[in-house]
Amino acid sequence: MMERLIPGASSFSGDIDWLILLVTVIVGFWFLLAQGVFFWLIFRFRERPSVPALYLSAQDKVIKRWLSAHYLILVCDVFIIAAAVKVWVDVKQKRPPADERVRVVGQQWTWTFVHPGADRQLDTPDDIVTADDLHVEVGKTYHFLLESRDVVHSFSVPVFRLKQDAIPGRQIVGWFKPTRTGDYDIQCAEICGIGHGVMNARIHIASAADHQAWVRQNTPAAAAAGGGS
């Protein structure tokens, strides 16, 4: 369902889409049922000449049985909660071991990305720093270290179905694993001042070969001269 609106490009985007579909099916059923009954009641009990209204109290057994529908709602709620918690734990609580780590820094109104470079280690001379362009390799598991230099931002990659606020004074670690190559939007999803609407960036998901080529081309000259390590 969701793929028709926006492609999915991470290992967990399918799980989140599936959860959204599950919720749609369950609440869709209740929604249609409730609206159907509601409009039927409106139609069936419209004013008709010489048909007086009934005098009913809540003690009436038949109607009471109808109202016990809330037990069924509770059962549906349990299914939804179980599915939601499962997806949540997989995306936000468990972190599969990282192949690489990237630092993501939000500030008014730019995303700065620190890529680990050829040695696959952050905070070494061959780190590649870019503004508003994140380069990742398909099929690799990434941990992102999310920071903010000023206000609350939100690192949002719609094709990953991923969103995480960046809080000044803290580093928040999350993960993603791209599963599809291509260039997609990165947003700031939390209002962050007058430039909020232009705090856009792009994620470039490339094959291993293409990504290595990009790393080679962009390794800082000083680090390349020093032998890379």
Added chain:
Amino acid sequence: MATTHPAHAVESHGHGHEKQSFFKKYLWSTDHKIIGFQYMFTGMAMALIGAFFAYVFRMQMAYPGEAVPGFGVVSPQEYNALVTNHGTIMVFWVAMPVLLAGFGNFLIPLMCGCDDMVFPRINRLSYQIFFLSTVVILASLFVQGGGFGGAWTAYPPLSSVSEYNLTKIGATMWVIAVALEFVAFLLGGINFITTAMNSRAPGMKAFDLPVVVWMIVIASIMFMASVGPLIAGAVMLLFDQTLGTGFYNPTRGGDPILWQHLFWFFGHPEVYVVLLPALGIVAEVMSVFSRKKLFGYRLIIYTVIATAVLSFFVWAHHQFIAGIDPRMANVFTVTTVIISVPIAETCFLYMATLYGGSIRFTTPMLWALAFLAEFLIGGVTGIYLGSSGADIYLHDTYFVVAHFHYTFVPIAILAVFAGIAYWFPKMFGKMMNETLGKIHFWGTVIPFNLIFIPLFFLGAAGDHRRIFDYTHFPDLATPELQAMRIFATLSLVVMLLFQFVFLYNFVHSLIRGRKAERNPWKANTLEWTTESPAPHGNWKEMPTVYRGPYEYSVPGRPQDYWPQNEPS
């Protein structure tokens, strides 16, 4: 009332028979009805302003960069200020004053059968402080730097540091205005609760009160219980802004997330604070126009109390991805999804009221039925957002915007129009025009759906909130998505144009309308037993109550209604 406070009763009756100056009668009055009107008219005027803001920023989104007719080119700063103040005004200066204070003031003494609120002067003070807050919030839009643009949630450090928000004066005035508004409603709430508890007519038990009075009282208690932490939070925010303290500043030992907790601890119950009076209005209207006893009176009140209590334990669902401990999300997703049980039960009880009825499709009834049908959409879409896993994606998208407008528009627009159409005869002694009322109804409800259904899809496609121009985002700048944005905007324009039908009907009926009898709808509750409009002091002879408010179509009676004050 007359028995408990004889001094005041004498005083207010005395005033009722004198010729009063316009100032004394309409602007400096202690009469609960006049104060209710003051709140209601101020709220409706603010609604026009809030609606104009929505028109301007929707036009900017549909036609980015072009001059908006009636406003001009919208700068990013202006856009943020418009979005922020649209939200702030619609919640705090429209929904709250009209539903809680407007209807609460007008209805509670009339439905309890007393001559005025318990503390009429506190009531007058409440409106005066509210009026002051209105002046401050409107003035904040015109100060140097412009109005505050950090969203109605005002997350620090954006809201607390002027270097970040660039609206030093506007941000401070915004906080002051909101804090003043809270003080006004605390004062009003004292009156609602004490009046309903202490000033009921002889014979009227607590469960003889109309449901709408219960709802307003429960809402006032919720407001009082939730607003304290936010007032503390607002004072800290004010200190951060003006005195350079660091309550929310991490480099000085503060925490930006603290504000989010305080804000949403208030913010979520607040949704129910405005929902409950709307539910109450709808209950009155549905019972009268289906000529049916309200089904499960006590059960409705119990389910609403259950919802109200639960609503204090769901606030962090606004913060799933805000950097709180991820394990907390699991607790809050349970409480959030479970709240669907009592609120669904309430809706079922309302629907059960229709069963076996004799439904008259008057204008107030149409609004009330539409409330229920539309609110259901708002309710079920909340399940998506309460499910933590799905919220990772849907958080801060237009899906959220569409969801809460499907709750707030039924509350603050549909239920309010139901209430105005229903009580207009009692308020002003005239009948409203039914034909114009129905044109206005369809002209509001249809475009309303056409505005917000596209927003669900836009949100699911990735449109994130508070963006003044999507052309910067290649994935979102597609012609299909832009066509949906334009469609939603044009639907809004149509809906706003139809509001002129209401304004015309309102003013025309006020001046030229057919004179209303005491009880034009053949209703049971006490307000219909006095003259239309009710005089100062409400009754020449105070009523005595013999039965509950919903005894419609009782078998063996010649009439299908049985007023509460009629001896058996």
